[in-house]
Amino acid sequence: MGDPSSQSQKRSTGSWVPGKRNCHHPPHQKSTPQKRQRIISSTSETEEVDRFSDLADLLQQDGFRGVYKARTGEAHDGCAIFWKEELFSLLHQDDIEFRKFGLRDNVAQFCVLKVKIVQIRTTTRTLLVGNIHVLFNPNRGDIKLGQIRLFVEKADAISQEWGSIPVVLAGDLNSMPQVVSCNFVIHGKLDILLHDRRKLSGQIKSSPRWKTFRSPIQDANSLRMTISRPLRYGWSKEELQNAAGSGGATHLQHRLKLCSAYVGVPGTSSTRDRYGEPLATSYHSKFLGTVDYLWHSKELLPVGVLETLPVNILSETGGLPSEAVGPQCK
Numbered sequence: 001m002g003d004p005s006s007q008s009q010k011r012s013t014g015s016w017v018p019g020k021r022n023c024h025h026p027p028h029q030k031s032t033p034q035k036r037q038r039i040i041s042s043t044s045e046t047e048e049v050d051r052f053s054d055l056a057d058l059l060q061q062d063g064f065r066g067v068y069k070a071r072t073g074e075a076h077d078g079c080a081i082f083w084k085e086e087l088f089s090l091l092h093q094d095d096i097e098f099r100k101f102g103l104r105d106n107v108a109q110f111c112v113l114k115v116k117i118v119q120i121r122t123t124t125r126t127l128l129v130g131n132i133h134v135l136f137n138p139n140r141g142d143i144k145l146g147q148i149r150l151f152v153e154k155a156d157a158i159s160q161e162w163g164s165i166p167v168v169l170a171g172d173l174n175s176m177p178q179v180v181s182c183n184f185v186i187h188g189k190l191d192i193l194l195h196d197r198r199k200l201s202g203q204i205k206s207s208p209r210w211k212t213f214r215s216p217i218q219d220a221n222s223l224r225m226t227i228s229r230p231l232r233y234g235w236s237k238e239e240l241q242n243a244a245g246s247g248g249a250t251h252l253q254h255r256l257k258l259c260s261a262y263v264g265v266p267g268t269s270s271t272r273d274r275y276g277e278p279l280a281t282s283y284h285s286k287f288l289g290t291v292d293y294l295w296h297s298k299e300l301l302p303v304g305v306l307e308t309l310p311v312n313i314l315s316e317t318g319g320l321p322s323e324a325v326g327p328q329c330k
Helices: 052-060 141-161 180-187 217-224 237-244 311-317
Strands: 010-018 043-049 064-070 078-084 088-097 107-115 126-133 167-172 189-191 203-205 212-214 251-253 258-260 282-284 287-289 292-297 300-305
Touching: 052 064, 052 078, 064 088, 064 107, 078 088, 078 107, 078 126, 088 126, 088 141, 107 141, 126 141, 141 167, 141 180, 141 237, 180 189, 180 258, 180 292, 237 251, 292 300
Parallel strands: 126 167
Antiparallel strands: 010 043, 010 300, 043 078, 064 078, 088 107, 107 126, 167 292, 189 251, 203 212, 258 292, 282 287
16 A cells, blocks of 8 residues: 555565464464574565566676566556576466456465475475555455455465465455455455455554554444344445355355464564554555565475564654665565
């Protein structure tokens, strides 16, 4: 949800080793992971890319190669995935143009990457990386959910085609942590009728300096006992079609078992919320908060992520994304 005119891009990056962990505990409930042998991957997923060739030339100097998927329609931006050439080779790439499903001009992309370095002791030789930029409009939760649903379904399908390979998913969901759309990605199920489509990404609430999102889950719970289920929220057949892929469906479900990479790599209270997610990945005159995410399959263990900036430093830069604060990869 950054400034569309900005020449900077929003990036998520992570490093991984094989392993399993409990995905749903905040970092203060877990001990710090022991030092690992060697990072097996270095990938970077970028949204709102409007100058891919410039970014590709810059990252090539550090040994990265990338692929780009432009948004459909009149917009001049898109999504990109980069990887270290010395570590990975590209086996397959795919994408989603949501316009083909009547879900606006946003796009998603996927890359199947193979580990090159044989010295790394792992049975995980192949990895699926996905990237998405979800619609901004907070009143169209039906379209947001539809895009996210297709994204995770496609990721699951590609993973199965390549032998149930592990998955890393990143993107700008234009939704705050712990709200409905993000919880669907993590928990894999959602009863659509329990939620107002206009509040699925968090309810915008004005403040003197910026607007933040507030979770609608508490509001939904308070109404649950007093309003009969069919009348709780007025979803039309068209909106259910957008969200669930069928005008008669009211539940969403996916099979991916995903964890947050940021929750898995402990940070400090100056940059993380109480759940372990970044305090802010986007900041401008009307908004301060987190809308960008990095998830992975349980069989992968994150050993490093791109840390975000403390809020007090962001307030001095004037915004994020920002040319003044360039993204740094590990």
